[in-house]
Amino acid sequence: MRCKKLVDVGRRQFLRGGALGVAGAAAATVLPAPAAKAAPAPAQVEYPSNRLANIADLKVNEPMDIEYPDADSPGVLIKLGTPVEGGVGPDGDIVAYSVLCPHMGYVMSYNGEDKTLNCPGHFSRFDAEAGGQEIWGHATQSVPQFILRVDEKGDIYAEGCTDLIYGRPSNVLS
Amino acid sequence: MAYKRQIDRLPIPPKDAKVHNVTCHYCIVGCGYKAYTWPRNKQGTLKENAFGVDLSQQQGAEGTWVAPSMYNIVKQNGEDVHLVVVPDKDCVVNSGLASVRGARMAENRPSEVTGTQQQRLTDPLVWRYGTWQPTSWDDALDLVARVTARVITEGSEDDLVVSMFDHGGSAGGYENTWGTGKLYFGSMKVKNCRIHNRPAYNSEVHSSRDMGVGELNYAYEDYHITDTIVMWGTNPVECQTNLYFNHIRKGLENGARMVVVDPRRSLTVHTSEEIAGKDNVLHLAINEGTDLALANAIFTYIADKGWVDKDFIEKSTFRNGVAQEENEKFPAPLGSFEMALEKCRISVDEAAKICGVPAADIVKAAEWMAKPHDDGSRRKCVIGYEKGVIWGNDNYRTVGAIVNISLATGNIGRPGGGCCRMGGHQEGYYRPSDAHVGRPPTYVDHLLINGGGKVHHVWACDHYKTTLNITEFKRVYKKRADMVKDAIDAAAGKSREELVNAIVDAVNKGGLFIVDVDIIHSQIGQNAHVILPAAESNEMNLTSMNGERRLRLSEKYMDPPGQAKPDCLIAAGIAQHMERVLREMGHDKYADKFKGYDWKTEEDAFMDGYHQGNPEVTYDRLRAMGNNGVQEPVVGYKDGKLIGTKRLYSDGKFTRHGRKDGKALFCGGAWRGWQAPGKAEEQKSYKFWVNNGRANIFWQNWFLDQENDFVMDRYPYPFVEMNPADMAELSLKAGDLVELYNENGATQAMAYPTPTAKRGQVFMVFASPRGAQGNIVNPGVNELVLPDYKHCWANIRKLSDAPRDAQGISFKSKEYSA
Numbered sequence A: 001m002r003c004k005k006l007v008d009v010g011r012r013q014f015l016r017g018g019a020l021g022v023a024g025a026a027a028a029t030v031l032p033a034p035a036a037k038a039a040p041a042p043a044q045v046e047y048p049s050n051r052l053a054n055i056a057d058l059k060v061n062e063p064m065d066i067e068y069p070d071a072d073s074p075g076v077l078i079k080l081g082t083p084v085e086g087g088v089g090p091d092g093d094i095v096a097y098s099v100l101c102p103h104m105g106y107v108m109s110y111n112g113e114d115k116t117l118n119c120p121g122h123f124s125r126f127d128a129e130a131g132g133q134e135i136w137g138h139a140t141q142s143v144p145q146f147i148l149r150v151d152e153k154g155d156i157y158a159e160g161c162t163d164l165i166y167g168r169p170s171n172v173l174s
Numbered sequence B: 001m002a003y004k005r006q007i008d009r010l011p012i013p014p015k016d017a018k019v020h021n022v023t024c025h026y027c028i029v030g031c032g033y034k035a036y037t038w039p040r041n042k043q044g045t046l047k048e049n050a051f052g053v054d055l056s057q058q059q060g061a062e063g064t065w066v067a068p069s070m071y072n073i074v075k076q077n078g079e080d081v082h083l084v085v086v087p088d089k090d091c092v093v094n095s096g097l098a099s100v101r102g103a104r105m106a107e108n109r110p111s112e113v114t115g116t117q118q119q120r121l122t123d124p125l126v127w128r129y130g131t132w133q134p135t136s137w138d139d140a141l142d143l144v145a146r147v148t149a150r151v152i153t154e155g156s157e158d159d160l161v162v163s164m165f166d167h168g169g170s171a172g173g174y175e176n177t178w179g180t181g182k183l184y185f186g187s188m189k190v191k192n193c194r195i196h197n198r199p200a201y202n203s204e205v206h207s208s209r210d211m212g213v214g215e216l217n218y219a220y221e222d223y224h225i226t227d228t229i230v231m232w233g234t235n236p237v238e239c240q241t242n243l244y245f246n247h248i249r250k251g252l253e254n255g256a257r258m259v260v261v262d263p264r265r266s267l268t269v270h271t272s273e274e275i276a277g278k279d280n281v282l283h284l285a286i287n288e289g290t291d292l293a294l295a296n297a298i299f300t301y302i303a304d305k306g307w308v309d310k311d312f313i314e315k316s317t318f319r320n321g322v323a324q325e326e327n328e329k330f331p332a333p334l335g336s337f338e339m340a341l342e343k344c345r346i347s348v349d350e351a352a353k354i355c356g357v358p359a360a361d362i363v364k365a366a367e368w369m370a371k372p373h374d375d376g377s378r379r380k381c382v383i384g385y386e387k388g389v390i391w392g393n394d395n396y397r398t399v400g401a402i403v404n405i406s407l408a409t410g411n412i413g414r415p416g417g418g419c420c421r422m423g424g425h426q427e428g429y430y431r432p433s434d435a436h437v438g439r440p441p442t443y444v445d446h447l448l449i450n451g452g453g454k455v456h457h458v459w460a461c462d463h464y465k466t467t468l469n470i471t472e473f474k475r476v477y478k479k480r481a482d483m484v485k486d487a488i489d490a491a492a493g494k495s496r497e498e499l500v501n502a503i504v505d506a507v508n509k510g511g512l513f514i515v516d517v518d519i520i521h522s523q524i525g526q527n528a529h530v531i532l533p534a535a536e537s538n539e540m541n542l543t544s545m546n547g548e549r550r551l552r553l554s555e556k557y558m559d560p561p562g563q564a565k566p567d568c569l570i571a572a573g574i575a576q577h578m579e580r581v582l583r584e585m586g587h588d589k590y591a592d593k594f595k596g597y598d599w600k601t602e603e604d605a606f607m608d609g610y611h612q613g614n615p616e617v618t619y620d621r622l623r624a625m626g627n628n629g630v631q632e633p634v635v636g637y638k639d640g641k642l643i644g645t646k647r648l649y650s651d652g653k654f655t656r657h658g659r660k661d662g663k664a665l666f667c668g669g670a671w672r673g674w675q676a677p678g679k680a681e682e683q684k685s686y687k688f689w690v691n692n693g694r695a696n697i698f699w700q701n702w703f704l705d706q707e708n709d710f711v712m713d714r715y716p717y718p719f720v721e722m723n724p725a726d727m728a729e730l731s732l733k734a735g736d737l738v739e740l741y742n743e744n745g746a747t748q749a750m751a752y753p754t755p756t757a758k759r760g761q762v763f764m765v766f767a768s769p770r771g772a773q774g775n776i777v778n779p780g781v782n783e784l785v786l787p788d789y790k791h792c793w794a795n796i797r798k799l800s801d802a803p804r805d806a807q808g809i810s811f812k813s814k815e816y817s818a
């Protein structure tokens, strides 16, 4: 199926900018950042660990809109239905991506028919089953993939990101 | 699994970062970029930075953002500096758009710190002790000059064969074409020479020029205001990306219709349908090689309907029969509209049969292109054509037939018109006359294969990837090069004089002494005896013009790697050593011809060449014109600005052919089936037509992309798009490595299932280092030695299951679908 509606929600939220509330089922629970230690700056930025959903909330190939690492960075959480490299959960098929196109930041929509993210800006498309690889387009990277962890209760947490998210010089802005 | 950069933050350019104007050095569009450089130990902050933007806020779409590929650390005056290269919102060419090629300019710079592009040549290399040894410029150039001088004085300049780029951008440009041009066409009169992408020294659009019509005659803004856009044998969505997205798109959004002539359903068809709606896009998926029949039928139909611009034809075109007879230099007669119509006449029905498209679609195309509006006003139409025609069947007549349509409808030199090639590289050609080369010119690859030439100077050309009949070329070339390598090896420890004697002896026995000037150690360079490291755009100042003749100075912001130098200064070095050696040999008069190269910088070469012919234009004035530059020809300088020319021929006078009367000529080239030798037989003998061309992600023959992880992760092998039913018949799965073979040779590619591909027709990306399509292209060329790369037929067999690096990559459709 296609998730125009969910992505439209994402788009509206995105355009509203920073002053953004928590939206519905995809509530992002922002945990307090770990206490600062007197240590050298880490090679990568420190990411929040945010609960995105519980496995039970996900239906196969029905994307859920999320925000990570903060409310200004919309994304999708998808249970693909077939295991993929980098997928988590008991079936190894749960993945999450930014939906801001890494070309120029238009909000992409998920096409459930061939499991791709498609950008209305200049028609780039990315493969949700191949780690967000750009199938064709203008971006010079894969779509940023959120690193996920599933705990014993089935809660899915995002805890990192593989690539720079569009529109920011650092994935964690604060 | 996709390549992950694992980069989650980037340094921020500080407020006082240096800003440099950059014109993208990849494709003809020449998009404007800004390069920011600043010291390694400094950076800006989220609030205080070079962009003047609050970066602590998430940016909205089309905001300011530096992608990781737009960042690097490079050397500037010997110091490591941060570099950011971002698209320029104020440049009228791209209005801030970056493409997948241009947005990688920064990461495709050589960097000792980040390790990018370590394949770049840093030092002159000379074949010694059985391999290439780094050395000084003087040592390398002395050997080049001694061998070259001996050969051309004992024989003639015809024994020196030269392959040299003629383009702008990259490492080309007015500076470097002048440097090489002055050496080979000024100091010498080398006639056995060829250009980077074809086996001879000739124009890709002879007929347009012979008709009086320079091939880049419009302004990109003509797309915004036209009624109909015709893309003939060209795929601008992938090959002139930001021309499409910043200009053609605007035209479609303003209501223009689109006609695409292409046997393949290219992404230009699909994308235009997304933007303009299917009803406003007409795709003429003609049989391969039948463009001439189609163009002549449209011309005939338009003429018979009277949809021509009679006034324009009367005033601006030749009115008196044949102006130029057909002969071995002119593959079709040129002259009046009536003459051309009589020669070209072909009915829509006949063309429909030849082209394999419905007659009604040909009529529809003619109506969209020429039928006056209901109020009787003229229909504006832009035609763009490129390699589908240029590297196609019967180049001369086909280009001429397309230009006929634009001339007949008065669509050249007028707003919303134009009949232009779309282009590959930017242009940047300024050389002494090439008249001595002759027409038709030498078929240089043939000459080399047949044992001709003794010394070969190669300037950024890789015949191992970008020529035709490569399998045969490589076989002979390597043998001839090895004769010289063996001679050098056998002379180990001998004096310079003895070494030169040994080399000259070897070339007199059929060997070939090869000097390769390039930015990387190329595939053809594997045969070279001397390799000279060149600089690229932005490692030097470089001027070029784009597809609407927009001239810019792209500024130097970094040092070339190691001892590398601009090509113009390398050419000057060769000339200076030639002068010295010739004098030593007692050829004083000859030596004098190699004077006049005392250039210290590329600007000196620019002033010696381009500036002489265009006295208004200097580096300072161009710098002041910034990324919007000035459209050539430059006609004056006033109030601190260079004055250019928006579109050519707006006065209705056509001059490219050099006729004093200023009248354009029509081309009377009838359809005659396959023009080049061997094509018809090959078509009958093999199962697949191997269509070929460029693709969005790669720049030309992948010379930098082959070391770009993002690109090589996506396509570790060249792709070949195949219909899934054809794949099933050959028991192929996505990603399997296949061999394409015919009697010309063989090459390899990775099967990419493509449901829109016609059965029996495949499309292969060209010029890959991991499978050059030219390996299987026959040697057939047209009368003026233009290759027909596009027409190649082969059988296909499986070589291997998807190799490790082709597993896990995406094989989904490239067509946007939401």
Ligand code: SF4
Pocket (backbone or CB within 6 Å): B024, B025, B026, B027, B028, B029, B030, B031, B094, B097, B098, B099, B100, B101, B102, B103, B240, B241, B242, B243
């Ligand atoms: S469209 Fe061409 S000129 Fe523009 S950024 Fe891309 S490669 Fe460079």
Ligand code: FES
Pocket (backbone or CB within 6 Å): A101, A102, A103, A104, A105, A106, A119, A120, A121, A122, A123, A124, A137, A138, A139
């Ligand atoms: S913003 Fe997505 S393709 Fe340009």
